[in-house]
Amino acid sequence: MNHNVVTDRPTFVTHLECSISGERYDADRLHGLSRAGRPLLVRYDLAAVRARLSRDEVETRQTDMWRWRELLPVRGTENIVSLGEIETPLIPIPASGGPRVLVKDEGRLPTGSFKARGLVMAVAMARELGVKRIAMPTNGNAGAALAAYASRCGIETIVFCPEDTPEVNVREIAMQGARVWRVNGLIDDCGAIVGKGAAEGHWFDFSTLKEPYRIEGKKTMGLELAAQLGWRLPDAIFYPTGGGTGLIGMWKAFDELEQLGWIGPERPRMYAVQASGCAPIVRAFEAGEEHAERWEDAHTVAAGIRVPRAVGDFLILRAVRESGGKALAVGDPAIMQAVEDCARREGLLLCPEGGATLAAYREALKTGEVDETEQVVLFNCATGLKYPMPPAPDTLDRHAEIDFAAL
Amino acid sequence: MNHNVVTDRPTFVTHLECSISGERYDADRLHGLSRAGRPLLVRYDLAAVRARLSRDEVETRQTDMWRWRELLPVRGTENIVSLGEIETPLIPIPASGGPRVLVKDEGRLPTGSFKARGLVMAVAMARELGVKRIAMPTNGNAGAALAAYASRCGIETIVFCPEDTPEVNVREIAMQGARVWRVNGLIDDCGAIVGKGAAEGHWFDFSTLKEPYRIEGKKTMGLELAAQLGWRLPDAIFYPTGGGTGLIGMWKAFDELEQLGWIGPERPRMYAVQASGCAPIVRAFEAGEEHAERWEDAHTVAAGIRVPRAVGDFLILRAVRESGGKALAVGDPAIMQAVEDCARREGLLLCPEGGATLAAYREALKTGEVDETEQVVLFNCATGLKYPMPPAPDTLDRHAEIDFAAL
CATH class of the missing domain: 3.40.50.1100 (Rossmann fold)
Incomplete structure (x- = not known):
């Protein structure tokens, strides 16, 4: 039924590469971290992909994440276990964000998250x-x-x-x-x-970045965004950053797209968003460090980004710096306020981590880090339905006289 | 960004029609129920649509529900308030359903339901x-x-x-x-x-079927299904039936598609699935009645189909009978068992109402009402995340000696 999943494909993986030393590893063998204890990155023969595939051809395909198969590592179609990995929509939030702010709603994916x-x-x-x-x-x-x-x-x-x-x-x-x-x-x-x-x-x-393939799946966020925006990347991306796989993955995706000639050298500024109660990447970013120390006593309402230590810290910091972006921390009250505003004014219930990106965007607007004329994408990484919400109101007695005007 | 939403469109609505008397009502005016107290149906100039639009052209459009715009009532593009109404995926459930059973996962829509x-x-x-x-x-x-x-x-x-x-x-x-x-x-x-x-x-x-347009939105389930299955409808559809808008809407959609020449006269058997604790349509179906009396003391774990009385009862019964289908009731234990099996074996968490369709399918398989060679679509009408789940297990003490082999 889904041609993207059942179609046999040539695959273009050449090898894996240590993200810190560049050391090569064989593809098609089981790997964890590299000998240097760092994540392995999957490398492709992009020249061969470029010779064979155009972005126009990709656009004729069904819009799920398997349309990108030449840029993905799976060789045997029969090993794909799909639950319907649709392309997630971009939703404008003019009232709580701004005129050019889009939320990429990752809560629509299977199991409700990116x-x-x-x-x-x-x-x-x-x-x-x-x-x-x-x-x-x-x-x-x-x-x-x-x-x-x-x-x-x-x-x-x-x-x-x-x-x-x-x-x-x-x-x-x-x-x-x-x-x-x-x-x-x-x-x-x-x-x-x-x-x-x-x-x-x-x-x-299967810890974050301790096997090489989750990042390849996450990079489809970047591929998808490029196609959805007509092969022009946004000015800025605000990404809720725990382990950072998605941010690293998107940065890798943009590089691969440029090597294919499908986009130019322009890049969005990448903003890694953390919670004030757990902001190891922000601390390292501000201190000019290449690695981030463990954050002690981590606490935040945004549990998904409560990650005291990230094995890919240097990859996150590198991408943020190369992009001209920043690592930003926001407090829980600002997060909850953003979730509430977006639900009430846009009808879009963000998860707290998604709320953190809106809170960080608002703060960045105030400090002049971004301006309203820029196109910005915020990542809502999961459905807001999994998270605590304020209690709802009282019961109305249907047998009593109802004062309709007061409801 | 979404061309389907921003593109100006000709609209083809000619009038509204009382579903029981056939009396005509003006389009472009606010209506509730008809003078006969029954739902109004929207009618289109399908000959004009047919002259202008092909199913191949529809297939070139972005796959959200607005690709069907010529068959929808909205005239002013500026009135569409979109939250990203994507095409919902069809997911095989071979282990808990059968080799040709597909779940249409409506939980992917905005706010998590159809x-x-x-x-x-x-x-x-x-x-x-x-x-x-x-x-x-x-x-x-x-x-x-x-x-x-x-x-x-x-x-x-x-x-x-x-x-x-x-x-x-x-x-x-x-x-x-x-x-x-x-x-x-x-x-x-x-x-x-x-x-x-x-x-x-x-x-x-805005009660179910008391205004004329919810049904037009719901009918896109039928339009979408036809396109997804290559313009061949499945042999049977199992639909969780409370107010029944979706079932009535799909039946209307199939009729419109046939008038457009996009499908033939074949129809799926429509199975209206209710819970044993609230089964007014099943009772009326079995008694050969055209209308369904209120079900007293309604109770079921599947709250979405706990609808004691449906204003469109006769439309549901008519569609089910014309299709050669049935109205079927399933008990709460069978519903919960279906939800559990599908989650555990397929990785797909159904809502209880979706579970009811799987339970009904299994029962229909036993009685010979359907057989395994038939293509069947079950509607999972909402994300399973909004519903109660059994409690999860205990805490592991990280400071204690862990017996890994026993985990």
Whole structure:
């Protein structure tokens, strides 16, 4: 039915490359981090893609993430486990944002978050490479996406999340066939357990950037954005940044698109948005550091970006700096205010992390970092329905006299 | 950006027609029910559409619901208040359904349910016709969609829902700018309040089928399905039936498509699925009645189809009978089992109403009403994330010795 998924494709992966040392690794073999302990990046024969594929041809294809197949690592079509990875819409928010502000609503993806992009790819590759058992630390949404795709193809999953992860996330993960554990700690504490179990051979480690393919799925956000905007990138992108896979992925996507000749050298300014209660990347950015130290006592309403330490810290910082953007922190009150305004005035219920991007945009507008004439894309990374909302009002007695004018 | 929404279009509406008497009503004027107290249907100059538009041309357009604009009632593009009404994916569920069973995942629409289709259309028409204040009874999802679209264009909304409506729905409605009240009763009790207030001139009544345009939005499910399946309709459709707007709308869509020459006379068997605890349509179907009496003491876990009385009862029954289908009731345990199986085996979290369609399909398979070689579409009308899920497991102490093999 979906030609993008069932069509056999040539694949163009040449090798994997250590993101810090440039060392080459074979494709088609199972890898975690590089020998230097850093993420591996997938490299393609882009000259061959360029000779074979035009952006016009891509535009004739069904608009889901598999239309980008020549820029994706999956070789065996039969390994793709799809739940309908649609192109997510761009929604104007003129009243709470501005005249040229668009929200990319990633909550429309399977399991309600952008994590589906990364996990559908990583699970397909794990399947291709024979993995039978996967473990992952998660603040909720990544675990849900992993559980969904892995259960669908019979791969066993064990998921660890911080003990205060919202109940709906934990239940969703369990419903979708994973064994899920709450842990008395934060996501990097969960990550330590996953790492230990992996070292002892109990499972394959699916932590953010510790396997090479989630980033390839996430980069489709950048590919999609380019196509949706008529192959002109926006002036600025505000991206909620925990592990940063999506930001790194988009930056990689833009580079690949330029090498294909589908876009020019222009780039959006990339704004990595964090919460004031957990802002290791912002601190490192401001201090001019290349790496970010662990953030102690992390706390924020935006659980998805409560990531005290990111293995791809230097890749995030590098992309932000090269783009002329910044790393920005916003407080929880500004986040919640942004969520409320956007829901009330635009009819669009953001998740707190999405709210953080709107809050950061508003702040950047005030400081003159952006201006209203610029085209800006904010990433709403998940449906707002998974998050706590203020209580609703009282009951009306239908047997009583109703004062309609007062309702 | 979205050409389907911003493109000026010719419109082809000729008039409205009473669904029971055939009496004609002017288009471009505000209407509720017909003088006979029944729903009004929108009629088009389909010969003119046929002369002007081909299905191949439709296929070149962006795949959202506005690609069908010649078959929709909105005349003024500027009245469309879009939140990104994407084409919803069809997802195979081979393990919990069968080899040719597809779920149309309507939870991907704005506000997480198929109600967005009807409400985006009804709000656009209300705006076109000058309505400033709207009230609605809802089991949750319709109210959320109304609130979102109406708030987005400054129309005031007052929403009434049964007092046991899940908290997440009520909060979502409130967040999106409606004034929302719980009522100690069921949806038709809420409807009575809305009707009284409308009669007294406090607001316009947006109850299911009491204004003519929600059905035009809902019919896009049928249009979309035809295009997605290569202009061949499936053998059977299982549809969760409360007010029945979608079922009636799809039946109307198929008729319009045939008049355009885009499909032939073949039709799917339409199965109206209800819960055993609230099955007025099933009772009327089995008794051979043309109308359905109110179901007393309605109760089911699938709140969206807890509709004791439907103003379009005769239209639902007529479509089901003409199609050679049936009205089917399933119990809550079978519904919950279907939700659980589909989540665990397919990674797809259905809402209870969507679960009801899977449960009904399974039952129909047992009785020989359908067989495995037939292509079947089940409608999952909303994201499963809005609904209660079983509790998740205990906390793991990261400081203790972890027995990895036992996890």
